[in-house]
Amino acid sequence: MSEAVSPRFRSVLDRFAAYKPGKAVTSPDGRSFKLSSNESPHEPLPSVQKAIMEAAANVNRYPDNNATALIDAIAEHAGVSPDCVAVGCGSVGVAQMLLEAVAEPGAEVVYAWRSFEAYPLLVALSGATPVQVPLRDETHDLDAMLAAITPHTRLVFVCNPNNPTGTIVGHDELAAFLDRVPADCLVVLDEAYGEYVRDGRFPDNMELRKGRPNVVVLRTFSKAYGLAGLRIGFLVAHPEVAEAIRKTYLPFSVNSVAQAAGVASLAARGELLARVDATVAERERVHAALVADGWTVPRSEANFVWLRLGDRTAEFSAACDAQGVSVRPFGDEGARVSIGSPEENDAFLAVARAFPHRA
Numbered sequence: 001m002s003e004a005v006s007p008r009f010r011s012v013l014d015r016f017a018a019y020k021p022g023k024a025v026t027s028p029d030g031r032s033f034k035l036s037s038n039e040s041p042h043e044p045l046p047s048v049q050k051a052i053m054e055a056a057a058n059v060n061r062y063p064d065n066n067a068t069a070l071i072d073a074i075a076e077h078a079g080v081s082p083d084c085v086a087v088g089c090g091s092v093g094v095a096q097m098l099l100e101a102v103a104e105p106g107a108e109v110v111y112a113w114r115s116f117e118a119y120p121l122l123v124a125l126s127g128a129t130p131v132q133v134p135l136r137d138e139t140h141d142l143d144a145m146l147a148a149i150t151p152h153t154r155l156v157f158v159c160n161p162n163n164p165t166g167t168i169v170g171h172d173e174l175a176a177f178l179d180r181v182p183a184d185c186l187v188v189l190d191e192a193y194g195e196y197v198r199d200g201r202f203p204d205n206m207e208l209r210k211g212r213p214n215v216v217v218l219r220t221f222s223k224a225y226g227l228a229g230l231r232i233g234f235l236v237a238h239p240e241v242a243e244a245i246r247k248t249y250l251p252f253s254v255n256s257v258a259q260a261a262g263v264a265s266l267a268a269r270g271e272l273l274a275r276v277d278a279t280v281a282e283r284e285r286v287h288a289a290l291v292a293d294g295w296t297v298p299r300s301e302a303n304f305v306w307l308r309l310g311d312r313t314a315e316f317s318a319a320c321d322a323q324g325v326s327v328r329p330f331g332d333e334g335a336r337v338s339i340g341s342p343e344e345n346d347a348f349l350a351v352a353r354a355f356p357h358r359a
């Protein structure tokens with residue numbers, strides 16, 4: 001077959017490689033550990049599984065397009081009124097909604113790099129111009145980000161804790177930054193890992209949003225709430241901002257099973273946050289073990305650790321693969337390794353210990 005394929009696509013698509021599905025890796029004794037996507041290692045709670053099964057019986061009907069029960073439950077837990085909340089198909093979907101609401105050719109979107117790998121893709125697809133500001137000491141460089149803001153900047157992402165480095169920006173420095181960002185530019189605080197933070201300097205976003213209607217807090221059910229497969233994210237913002245963003249919602253894109261699971265998960269919040277505590281304890285154990293083995297690892301406030309391996313990243317990733325541990329390598333920068341169950345973490349630590357890493 002050598003048919004000419006002639007439909008004209010947007011030139012921006014040429015910049016992206018086709019999606020490559022991750023390959024399953026297996027150890028010589030047949031074990032397989034997935035530490036590549038920062039998921040919860042736990043299956044959904046029985047109460048959440050029950051809500052999912054019950055909702056499944058009604059999928060011949062369209063979902064509630066307003067996601068009323070879910071938004072009400074989120075608002076109650078966040079201590080805001082429901083008109084401050086918007087939901088989307090994962091927080092990636094909400095980020096896309098935000099960009100759809102502000103982006104057009106000539107508009108600029110500022111974010112740190114390296115940060116969440118979805119940002120470049122979403123910004124490019126939106127037609128806006130990405131402006132990447134290098135991290136300093138594995139952390140957002142807020143002064144440099146401020147300097148990168150121009151009259152064309154419509155939106156700034158602050159990924160806090162940052163994926164993949166796990167570092168945070170603290171309340172005071174973030175407040176000082178927000179005071180200097182033009183009021184007509186949205187600042188999106190992507191707190192996908194907010195539940196895992198134990199550092200007391202972490203921003204109180206309720207406080208930060210007070211008197212600053214351009215601040216948007218982005219959260220997800222995919223990590224601490226363990227619902228990555230169901231795709232629910234949400235934002236908390238000034239009611240007028242939330243209203244504008246809701247206009248870009250792809251109708252019905254938070255499906256009815258997801259809505260029911262989200263409500264049930266908020267009802268079981270205590271149990272889920274106890275699981276987060278266990279993951280945090282594992283994170284501290286993994287961090288301490290790596291440091292004791294001579295690795296340099298930034299303090300992580302999320303459910304992963306970051307190894308800046310430079311040009312040895314691929315070699316390290318292959319060593320992990322060989323033991324059935326899949327991690328997330330990023331070019332020749334480093335590898336991000338999720339915190340899983342104790343057994344999974346031990347499998348990763350064994351590979352790290354055996355890998356020649358000391359200078």
Ligand SMILES: *Cc1c(COP(=O)(O)O)cnc(C)c1O
Nearest residue numbers: 090091092116163192220222233
């Ligand atoms: C995992 C992650 C998300 C969550 O994405 P969902 O679409 O909600 O699954 C959002 N932001 C960052 C920085 C993440 O790492």
